[in-house]
Amino acid sequence: MLQKAIPRYLRVYASLKTQIEAGDIRVGDFLPAEPELQKLFNVSRTTVRKAVELLAQEGFVSIRQGKGTAVLDFKATQRLQYVTSFSETLRDKGFTVCSRDITVDVVVPPGNIAEALRVSPEEQVVRIQRVTIANDKPIALMTNYLLPEMVPDIGKRIQGMSSLYAFLEAEYNLTIEGAVDFISATSASDVEAEKLRIPTNSPLLVVRRVSHARGRPIEVALLLVVAEKYEYCVYTKDRPPRTHTV
Numbered sequence: 001m002l003q004k005a006i007p008r009y010l011r012v013y014a015s016l017k018t019q020i021e022a023g024d025i026r027v028g029d030f031l032p033a034e035p036e037l038q039k040l041f042n043v044s045r046t047t048v049r050k051a052v053e054l055l056a057q058e059g060f061v062s063i064r065q066g067k068g069t070a071v072l073d074f075k076a077t078q079r080l081q082y083v084t085s086f087s088e089t090l091r092d093k094g095f096t097v098c099s100r101d102i103t104v105d106v107v108v109p110p111g112n113i114a115e116a117l118r119v120s121p122e123e124q125v126v127r128i129q130r131v132t133i134a135n136d137k138p139i140a141l142m143t144n145y146l147l148p149e150m151v152p153d154i155g156k157r158i159q160g161m162s163s164l165y166a167f168l169e170a171e172y173n174l175t176i177e178g179a180v181d182f183i184s185a186t187s188a189s190d191v192e193a194e195k196l197r198i199p200t201n202s203p204l205l206v207v208r209r210v211s212h213a214r215g216r217p218i219e220v221a222l223l224l225v226v227a228e229k230y231e232y233c234v235y236t237k238d239r240p241p242r243t244h245t246v
Helices: 008-022 034-041 045-057 086-092 111-117 164-172 190-196
Strands: 061-064 068-071 076-079 097-107 125-134 137-146 178-187 203-213 216-226 230-233
Touching: 008 034, 008 045, 034 045, 045 061, 045 068, 086 097, 086 125, 086 137, 086 164, 111 125, 111 216, 137 190, 190 216
Parallel strands: 076 230
Antiparallel strands: 061 068, 097 125, 125 137, 137 216, 178 203, 203 216
């Protein structure tokens, strides 16, 4: 059976997206003007506009009337020397952020979560699950485990929450004082891919964070983040002391 031809606008979109992701077209640069793109790809103005509009929908460019199409910083960068929530980082990058499908329940957590929170293996904790949306696109699946005594009646108060840390500060006077992040990678399962609207086996960042407040761990967060939309930045300084010369 013959495969269906890929629409021209998708080819233009894919080519421009690849150049942006590779840094061939840099953040802050403008895309070539429409006539130049028409000539470059040998396509119509309508095809070029559809391709650019798709790039804009996915946060790669901003169409500025009368000025051109500017390439955006399409990856949200979280600087690890600061304790910021995932949502706060996205907003700082100019994304419009909200949560979808928020559920709150009380569960016996997995063993590693109980150990991180320093609770007994059979002790229940609060679990919050949700999908994080950035610029109308799913970008992460988030699960938070919290000590119940720190967040009484949270299920009745959480609707409309946009950032968990800001919510904890406003509703419970609870400020996250420090956190440890463990970062790895995986590929999206069928269920995860469906929720995130990405192909199965797409790369995901896995972030497990243990947050501290009031002198003890009070939250464990598990994030599955669409890898192409997010990155971590670590600031380091100085070389470690040497005990011998090689």
